Amino acid sequence: MSCVAQSLLQRLPCAGQSSERFEFAKGTQTLGQKLYALSRQAFEQLLQLAQSLFATGQSCEQVLELLMPA
Structure with missing residues (x-):
């Protein structure tokens, strides 16, 4: 999970105008x-x-349902 989080955070743009x-x-x-x-x-x-x-x-399905309800 921490590897995925770090990867996503590094993809966020940070350049200003x-x-x-x-x-x-x-x-x-x-x-x-x-x-x-x-x-x-x-x-x-x-x-x-x-x-x-x-x-x-909690299972993956339960966590995903909480984070992204249908």
Whole structure:
């Protein structure tokens, strides 16, 4: 599970627009960087939820049904 999570996190784009690059050079966090950080945090929490469900003995089908209800 951690290998899959790491692979997915590495695939997320992190490049800002050209105007954001100048703000980054000034030492301020850009909107794109904030959004990227929030996305990573939300995804990490989702993975932690899945990990805890598997730790309690839930099957793959049960976890997937919880994460992606029909």
